[in-house]
Amino acid sequence: MLNTWTFMKRFARSPAAIGSIVPSSRFLVTKMLESVDWYQTNSIIELGAGTGVITEAIDAQRTVGSTFISFERDDDMRHALNARFPDIHTHHDAFLLHEVLAKQGLSSVDCIISGLPFANFDNSQRRTLFSDIHAALRPGGVFIAFQYTRLLQPYFLSVYGRYECKRVLINIPPALVYFCTKQ
Ligand SMILES: C[S@@+](CC[C@H](N)C(=O)[O-])C[C@H]1O[C@@H](n2cnc3c(N)ncnc32)[C@H](O)[C@@H]1O
Numbered sequence: 389m390l391n392t393w394t395f396m397k398r399f400a401r402s403p404a405a406i407g408s409i410v411p412s413s414r415f416l417v418t419k420m421l422e423s424v425d426w427y428q429t430n431s432i433i434e435l436g437a438g439t440g441v442i443t444e445a446i447d448a449q450r451t452v453g454s455t456f457i458s459f460e461r462d463d464d465m466r467h468a469l470n471a472r473f474p475d476i477h478t479h480h481d482a483f484l485l486h487e488v489l490a491k492q493g494l495s496s497v498d499c500i501i502s503g504l505p506f507a508n509f510d511n512s513q514r515r516t517l518f519s520d521i522h523a524a525l526r527p528g529g530v531f532i533a534f535q536y537t538r539l540l541q542p543y544f545l546s547v548y549g550r551y552e553c554k555r556v557l558i559n560i561p562p563a564l565v566y567f568c569t570k571q
Contacts, residue, residue: 395439398462405461407505411441412534413559420532420565421445424499431497433524434458435482436504440469446501447473455497457488483513485520496526502533506540514540518547525570534563544568 392410399406412420420442426449437443437460450456457477460466470478479488482504489497500521506514521531531548533540534556544551548568556563 391439394464398465404505404508406438407436407503407508408536408561410560411439412503412563413556414441415558416534416556416563416565417442417445419554419556420501420534421449423567424449424530424532426451429454429498431455431494431499432457433485433497433500435485435500435502435521436460437469437478438462438465438503440465440472442501442503443469443473443476447476455492455494457492459485459488482517483520485517485524489524496529497524498526498529500525500529500531502531504533506533506543507535507537514543518543522547522570527570529570531568531570532565533568534565536561536563538564540566 395411396409399409429450432446432450432454434443434446437458443458446456457479458469459479459482460469461481466478466480469476477492506517509517525531544566549571552567554565556565
């Protein structure tokens with residue numbers, strides 16, 4: 389299992405790719421997941437799983453028989469996730485979301501949870517991911533993402549029409565959690 393120290397070393401090596409110096413706090417993890425209706429959620433995607441702090445909470449709360457697919461680009465963190473959560477389908481790159489869902493035979497999913505460092509992607513990458521995420525959700529499906537700045541608000545607004553934003557102060561750094569529902 390990879391720990392906080394390993395995560396910090398990854399951040400020191402590639403700060404933009406990792407996006408935060410330490411894994412999310414339990415307060416942020418709780419805020420991310422507290423509004424999910426697990427009984428209406430049979431398919432869950434996690435983007436940017438890191439050391440698995442949110443993965444673990446999703447896995448503990450999701451219903452038996454639900455499908456859970458997680459993406460993490462760092463090879464060591466992804467291998468550690470594979471070893472720790474053998475029942476979860478784990479993939480390399482969030483930009484392959486569309487292909488992975490097609491291979492799994494999933495036309496849409498109920499819930500997408502993101503820890504991706506969107507602010508460190510370029511505009512074209514952001515547009516691609518926002519469009520892929522929206523396309524992957526079923527109508528009524530939810531997209532929940534944390535960010536450290538308000539930079540992405542125009543994207544949430546233009547793609548989903550509206551969003552809810554909650555602040556989590558006990559996290560390094562303090563975070564904003566965005567909740568969007570596909571109309
Ligand atoms: C801010 S960290 C969040 C980690 C974890 N979810 C948490 O809350 O502690 C962002 C994670 O996204 C991963 N990541 C960055 N770009 C990615 C991509 N294109 N596909 C999948 N994961 C990516 C990084 O390797 C890093 O582990």
